[in-house]
Amino acid sequence: MKKAELRYHATTGEWVLISPQRSKRPNDFGAPSIKRKISSLKNCPFEDPQKSGNEIPLFWFPEDKSIEKWEIQVLPNKYPTLTHRHLSCAIFFKHGIYDVASGVGHHDILITRNHRKNYKDLSDKIATDVLSALVKRYKELSVDKCVAYVSMFQNFGPNAGASISHPHYQIIALPVVPNSVSRSISYSKRYYQKHHKCIHCDIIKQELKEKSRIIYNKNGIVAFVPFAAKEPYQVNVFPKNHQPYFEDSTPNTLSGLAVALKNILKSIYKNLKDPDYNFYIHTAPVLGKINFHHYHWHLEIVPKSNVSAGFEMGTGVEINPVFPEDAAKLLKN
Numbered sequence: 001m002k003k004a005e006l007r008y009h010a011t012t013g014e015w016v017l018i019s020p021q022r023s024k025r026p027n028d029f030g031a032p033s034i035k036r037k038i039s040s041l042k043n044c045p046f047e048d049p050q051k052s053g054n055e056i057p058l059f060w061f062p063e064d065k066s067i068e069k070w071e072i073q074v075l076p077n078k079y080p081t082l083t084h085r086h087l088s089c090a091i092f093f094k095h096g097i098y099d100v101a102s103g104v105g106h107h108d109i110l111i112t113r114n115h116r117k118n119y120k121d122l123s124d125k126i127a128t129d130v131l132s133a134l135v136k137r138y139k140e141l142s143v144d145k146c147v148a149y150v151s152m153f154q155n156f157g158p159n160a161g162a163s164i165s166h167p168h169y170q171i172i173a174l175p176v177v178p179n180s181v182s183r184s185i186s187y188s189k190r191y192y193q194k195h196h197k198c199i200h201c202d203i204i205k206q207e208l209k210e211k212s213r214i215i216y217n218k219n220g221i222v223a224f225v226p227f228a229a230k231e232p233y234q235v236n237v238f239p240k241n242h243q244p245y246f247e248d249s250t251p252n253t254l255s256g257l258a259v260a261l262k263n264i265l266k267s268i269y270k271n272l273k274d275p276d277y278n279f280y281i282h283t284a285p286v287l288g289k290i291n292f293h294h295y296h297w298h299l300e301i302v303p304k305s306n307v308s309a310g311f312e313m314g315t316g317v318e319i320n321p322v323f324p325e326d327a328a329k330l331l332k333n
C-alpha cells in the first residue's frame with residue numbers, strides 16, 4: 001500500500017492529506033446516501049415552466065424559433081438567493097467590528113428540455129448550446145456595474161444540493177469576489193510576477209509530461225485529476241490555450257469542452273456507479289476584468305463523496321482516500 005502524503009495545492013495554497021489507509025472501493029464511494037428519485041413529469045415545474053409559475057425566460061435556444069420549440073431556457077430563479085430589484089448596488093457597511101454588504105445580485109437557472117437527459121446524455125449540439133447560453137447570460141450580467149463575480153454551476157442529485165430532479169444549471173451574480181476565487185487569482189498573480197508565466201499553463205505542461213493524472217486530451221481540452229485533489233475523483237478541465245475569461249472562449253473551445261465534459265461525466269457515471277456530483281466554472285472576476293491576464297479559466301467536477309468531519313473542519317486540511325494517480329487510472333477507462 002502506498003504511504004500517506006501531504007500534498008500542497010499550488011493554486012489554492014492548501015495542504016491535502018492523501019491517505020490510502022482510508023481507501024474505499026469505487027462502489028462504496030457514494031458515502032452520502034439520500035436516494036436520488038426522478039420526479040414524475042406531472043409534478044415537474046420545468047415541463048411547462050411558464051405554466052408552473054416561472055417568469056418569462058430571459059432568452060431561449062434555438063433563438064430563431066418560437067418559445068414552444070425551446071430546447072434551453074434561461075430564467076430568473078423563482079426562489080432567488082439574491083435579487084436586484086432596486087437601482088442601487090450593494091451597500092457596504094459596518095456592524096460593530098463586522099463587515100456587511102446588502103444582498104444585491106442575480107440568481108438565474110438554465111434548464112434543458114428533456115426531463116431525463118442529464119448533461120452526459122445531451123446531443124453534442126445541445127451540450128454546446130448549454131455552454132453558449134452560460135456565456136450569453138454571463139455577458140449580460142457583466143454589464144451590470146453592481147456585479148463583481150458570476151458563479152456558474154450544476155448540482156446533480158440531492159446529495160449535491162439539487163432539489164429538483166429535472167436537469168438544470170445555475171448562475172449567481174455576486175456583489176463581491178468570493179474568497180476561493182480571489183485566493184486563486186492572487187496565487188496565479190504571484191507566480192506570474194516571479195516567472196512571467198501562467199501557473200495553470202505550467203501545471204498543464206507538467207501534467208501532459210507526467211501523464212499519470214491525465215484522463216482526457218482532445219480538441220484543445222485537457223482534463224486531469226489535480227496533484228493535490230481535495231476530493232476523491234475530482235477532475236479539473238482546462239482549455240489548453242491560455243485564456244483568463246470563460247466568456248471570451250471561442251466557439252471551438254466551447255464545443256470541445258462540451259464533448260470533453262460529456263465524456264468525463266460518462267466515465268464518472270460508469271466507473272463510480274452514478275454518483276451525485278457538482279461541477280462549476282472558475283473564471284476571472286467581472287470586477288477589474290482587464291487585470292487578470294495571468295489567470296486561466298477552468299471547470300472543476302467533484303463527485304459527491306465523503307462528508308467533512310472534525311479534522312477537516314478544524315484544520316481546513318481535507319483527507320482524500322484515493323491517490324490522484326489511482327483515480328485517474330480508473331476514470332481514464
Ligand SMILES: [Zn+2]
Binds near residue numbers: 044
Ligand atoms: Zn421535468
Ligand SMILES: [Zn+2]
Binds near residue numbers: 199242
Ligand atoms: Zn494559462
